[in-house]
Amino acid sequence: MxxxxxxxxxxxxxxxxxxWQLHYSYVYFRMTQEQKENIDPLVLKKIASRALHLGLDLKGGMHIVLQIDKSKLKPEEQQGALDRALEIIRNRVDQFGVSEPVIQKQGTDRILVQLPGVINKERAEEIIGKTALLEFKLVADPDVFSKTVSAIDEYLKNTYGDTVSLSGFFVGQDNSVEVDYKPVVDKFLNDPEVKKLIPYGYEFLWGKPVIREGYTTVSLYLVKSEPLLTGDAILDAVPGVGTPSNPSGVKVELTMTRRASGKWAMITGANIGKRIAIVLDDIVQSAPVVRERIPNGRSLIEMGNSSVEDAKALAIILKAGALPAPLKIVEERTIGPALGLDSIKAGARSFVIGSIVVLLFMLIYYMVAGAIADLALILNILYLLAILSAFRATLTMPGIAGIILTVGMAVDANVLIFERLREELKGGKTFRTALEAAYTRVFTTIFDANATTFIAAIILYWFGTGPVKGFAVTLSIGLVASFFTALFVTRTVMETISLKNIKSLKMLQFFKNANIDFLRRRKIAYYVSLGLIILSVVALMINKGPR
Structure with missing residues (x-):
């Protein structure tokens, strides 16, 4: 007891x-676009991060494959060209504000980009496909920045109330803003009246996102609009460790071309003690301080407490500005929100119809035991979706197919248990003894079936891509959930029922005294299987897929 x-x-x-985990999904997907715009960005981010993450085929968005043309590059330039292009694309995608984009290498010369929720095809192609623009811009003096922010604060307070100010969004000493509030600050900075308050020849630019104490922030810079130099002035950039002020400090050694060295000497000589921003596609990557005049074109960028990986990333960005290899779009697919919604409706419809048929069959055929199985099935789906949501796994259309398959496998486990229970009761055992024997004897069968399918799901996830992975994720999670509900939940309910001195449970039986000798007919199964295998191989040879 x-x-x-x-x-x-x-x-x-x-x-x-x-x-509790799924209520975030319920709240998030019921919110209108207007409600999302009016809610506190941090609250919206928290809700969205804990809601179900829909894949590209359900949410809508763009799928783009880019290819880098290395034919015009020298052998030494080809090395690392893909990494540089990848960094450029990642930098540009940040401009969209896309939630969890996919940016990854494909082979030796391709990059896969998936932008959930982005349906502006022309704008996406324009930004992703354009040539990288690397610039060196002079950062405004601190007093100029302070006076400009103060003037903007005064305007915002007079326009929106005393509680609204630009400086109110800053955190820390480097004028950083939490990334969730960046759209709000952008809205203020794009106000025509605010633009008039920015000194002539200056502009505001954002830095790249930085994670600090669990929060993602971006720094706001006021820089000169006209660049001092552009990316074609860079000959090489090499990351390393060991600076004059810190033997273990990371650095990037920057080498200018012979033509740019003289101009760089003039620039650094005239701006000692000031900061020069390294800007890639209007995003400030770093803003080092000029310590001295650099006459030979060889600069040392000290990166303070940054990691070696940060130094490598900056070196890639510096070299990316001089990357002569163009990027071309070789594959693109745009999935509109309406099509994504249709996919959700079609998947949900097939899931609901299939589940209802299974639930009704179990209820009619196994009666009370079937009702218990139906309860376990509902809990199984609940647990599966909750785990998907908690671990931020992506739900795709193939994933919905995996859930439907899981429903069938969960019912299969219950059928094995109930049929074994029926046989034990026929043998004259009491209900409690028969129940114990049924669960004990079917455990190995259910475990083996789930284990082999789970291994297959892991293999699919490991070697598969895109839709195949989505199917494998939901199938593997569903198997774990069905194992728990079939062997733990239903057993707990049945054991509770057994305390009420029940002698048996009524169940229908369509095939009584069925005794088929499958082993005697095994040769027939061999021939049928062999025939199907040969037929499949021939079909593959005839139809090699779309050309």
Missing amino acids: RTLKWKWLIIVIVTVLAL
Whole structure:
């Protein structure tokens, strides 16, 4: 009795946690666009981060494959060209403000870009496909920055109220803004009246996102509009460790071309003690201080407490500005929100119809036991979706197919249990003894079936891509959830029922005394299987897929 109480407590706790996790999805997907715009960005981010993450085929967006043309590059330039192009694309995608974009290499010369929620095809192609622009711009003196921010604060307070100011968004000493509030600050900075308050010849630029104490921030810079130099002035950039002020400090050694060296000497000589921003596609990557005049074109950028990986990334960005290899779009697909919504409706419809048919069959055929199985099936789906949401796994259309398959496998486990229970009761055992024997004897069968399918799902995830991975994720999570509900939840309910001195459970039986000797007919199965294999191989040879 005490053991049963603990089992029920575990079931209740797991179910409550699953419902709590899924309520974020319920709240998020019921919100209108207007509500999302009016809610606090941090609150919206929290809700969105805990809601179900929909894939490109459900949410809508763009799928782009870019190819880098290395034919005009020298052998030494080809090395690392893909990494530089990848950094350029990642930098540009940040401008969209896309939630969880996919940016990854494909082979030796291609880059895959997936932008969920982005449907402006022309704008996306324009930004992603354009040539990289690397510039060196002079950062405004601190007093110029302070006076400009003060003037903007005064205007905002007079226009929107005393509680609104630009400086109110700053955190830390480097004029950083939490990334969730960046759209709000952009809105203020794009106000025509605010633009009039910015000194002539200056502009505001954002830095790249930085994670500090669990928060993602971006720094705001006031820089000269006209660049001092552009990316074609860079000959090479090499990351390293060891600076004059810190033997273990990371650095980037920058070498200018012979033509740019003289101009760089004039620039650094005239701006000692000032900061020069390294800007890639209007995003400030770094803003080092000029310590002295650099006459030979060889500069040392000290990166303070940054990591070696940060130094490598900056070196890639510096070399990216001089990358002569163009990027061309070789594959693109745009999935509109309406098509994504249609996919969701079609998937949901097939899922609901399939589930209802299974639930009704179990209820009619196995009666009370079927009702218990139906309860376990509903909990199985609940746990599966909650786990997907909690671990930020992406739900795709193939993923929905994996959920539907999971429903069938969960029912299969219950069918094995109930049929074994029927046989044990026919043998003259009491209900409690038969129940114990049924669960004990089918455990190995259910475990083996789930284990082999789970291994197959892992292999699909490991070697598959895109849709295949989505199917593998939901299938593997569903298997774990169905194993728990079939062998723990249903057993707990059945054991509770057995305390009421029930002698048996009524169930229908379509095939009584069925005794088929499958082993005697195994040769037929061999021939049929062999025939199907040969037919499949021939079909593959005839139809090699779309050309």
